[in-house]
Amino acid sequence: MVVPGSLFHCEGFDLRKSLTILGLLFIILIVSSETVLPFLAQSTFRTKLGQRAATQDVQVTLGSSPSALLALGRIQNLDAVLHQAKVGQVYLKELTLKGRNVQLDMPALFREEGVQVQNAEELTLKGIVDEENLREVLQRKIDKIENVQVDINRERILVTANAKVFGRVADIEMEGKILEDSGSLYFFMTRLDMKNTRIGTAKLGDMFGNIQLTAPNKLPFGMKIRQVEQTDGAVILTASRDNKE
Template sequence: MLLCEVIDLRKGLTILGLLFIILIVSSATVLPWLAQSTIKTKLAQKAATDDVVVTVASTPSALLAIGRIQQLDAVLHQAKVGQVFLRELTLKGRNVQLDMPALFSEQGIKVKQADELTLTGTVDEENLREVLQRRVDKIENVQVRINRDRVLVTANAKIFGRVADIEMEGQITENSGALFFLMTRLEMRNTLIGTAKLGDLFGNIQLAAADKLPLGMKIRQVEQTDGAVIITAARDNKE
């Protein structure tokens, strides 16, 4: 009888030992992999793209299971932010603490704290052409040229039976964390109505609202370069 009890005890300890090993292995491999995979999926959903590469790292790796990410890097291509698609979106984070219940629910990625979290995006001429064609009613044959000083947009629009040639100049700018095309000049040819009247049809165009960026970030800086606009966003840790 005593021998059977000893054998049963050994079996119980063996099972507990195996469960403990499984738990350790899961914490070191399965749970971090699951966290990284879920972050990638949520970012892809938020940005409406399948082209996402995410790398997360912590030492020990089990910290990832509780949402503690020491290093976060992600690259998204053709990512949608508001109304505009960005050619490339790069995310970098350091000592990021995620809300894990939110991550594994429908709430998505929520950042509780981060020592550093920045987002850099590139809007090229094709990206801007596409969004302007969608946002401005009844224009076609849109062409866009971006340089450091201005954004030049040419297009055609059918106005009162005539095909008007339209030329707009402007800047891509940030206002309260949102992204805008700010029109500074508008000219047209081959139309009977004045430029001022046409301006009522166009005006400034919001490209991305302040709440459309992932991880609660807001646009802080916009820089025009030859052929593209570079957007930098960050998160206010006081939020």
């Protein structure tokens, strides 16, 4: 026997149950958009940035309000610090990245393409190349030299090394500067001296010459080098992205 009103009672119970479930799902969605998804976006950004710079020493802070905007790739404030990050052929002792109102390509971020910036109101990079960083890249780029030592000051970069030339160990001394040229970063040699060899300096210069440290378009996010400053013990690079890009 059907009790009057029982059908209505069951339908009402199911409706309340459905509304409760929908409410819980809505709460989970809100919490996820404010906590889980932003955390996932920041964690993925940090991992992909480190992969691109060939370092695991990466600290990243992404800020937006509401934080759910991070899940859409909209970053109001970006701060990142990387150590021993690779740019072109040279490792940087420290690389800092600052951005404002940056829009990321989120599908690309979660695919193999990695970090891609679609646009940014402001995006700047500052990198520090110390004496050890420069010594390492020169040792790697120049064949047949060893015992490389580098001294950097505001006026010049002094490089001393040994090289085997026709069976003799020659003492090499180079002076130069780090300069930007057409989007590339170079060690420009301004002086070359040698001892304990019969080869002329000009001939020996063919073995060395200007050394490319970064090729064009190797800076991240479409940035361009704006300033190269030599200080005592390090070279400071400043790069930025054109707003129109």
